[in-house]
Amino acid sequence: MTHSAIKSLTGLGGVSGWQLGRMVTSTRQGYELFERVLKYAQLDHSVLIIGESGVGKELMSRAIHDFSRRRTRTLVSLNCSALPSTLVESQLFGHLRGAFTGATSNSPGAFGSADGSTLFMDEVGDLPADIQPKLLRALESNEITAVGSSHARAVDVRIVAATNRGLESLVDDGQFRADLFYRLQVLELEISPLRSRPQDICLLVPIILGALNCRAGIDREAIEFLQMYDWPGNVRELKNLLIRASVDCIHRIRVGDLQRAMLSARRPFRTRRGPRDRAYDYVTDELKQNGGNQKLTIERLGLPRTTFYRWLKEGKIHRPLCVDAHE
Numbered sequence: 001m002t003h004s005a006i007k008s009l010t011g012l013g014g015v016s017g018w019q020l021g022r023m024v025t026s027t028r029q030g031y032e033l034f035e036r037v038l039k040y041a042q043l044d045h046s047v048l049i050i051g052e053s054g055v056g057k058e059l060m061s062r063a064i065h066d067f068s069r070r071r072t073r074t075l076v077s078l079n080c081s082a083l084p085s086t087l088v089e090s091q092l093f094g095h096l097r098g099a100f101t102g103a104t105s106n107s108p109g110a111f112g113s114a115d116g117s118t119l120f121m122d123e124v125g126d127l128p129a130d131i132q133p134k135l136l137r138a139l140e141s142n143e144i145t146a147v148g149s150s151h152a153r154a155v156d157v158r159i160v161a162a163t164n165r166g167l168e169s170l171v172d173d174g175q176f177r178a179d180l181f182y183r184l185q186v187l188e189l190e191i192s193p194l195r196s197r198p199q200d201i202c203l204l205v206p207i208i209l210g211a212l213n214c215r216a217g218i219d220r221e222a223i224e225f226l227q228m229y230d231w232p233g234n235v236r237e238l239k240n241l242l243i244r245a246s247v248d249c250i251h252r253i254r255v256g257d258l259q260r261a262m263l264s265a266r267r268p269f270r271t272r273r274g275p276r277d278r279a280y281d282y283v284t285d286e287l288k289q290n291g292g293n294q295k296l297t298i299e300r301l302g303l304p305r306t307t308f309y310r311w312l313k314e315g316k317i318h319r320p321l322c323v324d325a326h327e
Helices: 028-039 056-064 088-093 109-113 132-141 167-172 179-184 200-212 220-228 233-250 255-264 280-291 294-301 305-313
Strands: 007-010 016-018 022-026 047-050 076-079 120-124 143-147 152-154 159-162 187-190
Touching: 007 132, 016 028, 016 200, 022 028, 022 056, 022 088, 028 056, 047 056, 056 120, 056 159, 088 109, 088 132, 088 143, 109 120, 109 143, 132 143, 159 200, 167 179, 187 220, 200 220, 200 233, 220 255, 233 255, 255 280, 280 294, 280 305, 294 305
Parallel strands: 047 159, 047 187, 076 120, 120 159
Antiparallel strands: 007 016, 016 022, 143 152
């Protein structure tokens, strides 16, 4: 039975799937994950979201918040890996004016801003060791003390934390407190990497292009090319690649547009299904079209000279039989 919040949709090539908020899936496992998201949204326990960088952990935190009783309040997001070590405590719990140099006014901090709402703590595994017991205390007591204050204040905050690192291994190495880990991991959700669900690309591409107001279509061969790639940067990398490819394409995005976009980003083409590298084939084809003119090929592709000549030396790209001047 389909939950009313989970919408059916059809993607490129007739691929069917589901959408929850801004997340999509074409697999039964993904649909069951969406069901858990909705179930957990109705609870008030801490949630730990696990997944590689770029898979959509923040989108999942947004869905948890938007389908919870706290949805009328603003979701507060905090990137723990981007916090200056000297300001982590004040960013979390707030500070009073004059508490330290540069504190020209009172600040509620992330917990104060999220009072009555949800606090999304991204990359929670990067929190400094000296802050972890203070965070644990705040989670257990539902109270925070601003930097420069001697008085605690009560807060009502639901924590959704995310990590792309193995927190258990950090616990084993003594870099993350075990009691804090268990306090954050009351409920757990794991998002699989894009390379393990290539059919989702048929759903993601039209949504991404639509959000970019891009009217260009995309060839079937281009979709197959995208499905072969292993996506170390996941959905974020897919979006960035489509942005670059759509800028220079004419009417439709073709395999060549994608390969050119990969080369411009200095990103080698790594397949899921074997060692083949179609980026090398693309450079070879371009070299042939340019009559073997290496200088012209380098300029048209925007490929670093050192990379081109290294690939040539390693035999990854090949000179045509009839070669014009290459310099």
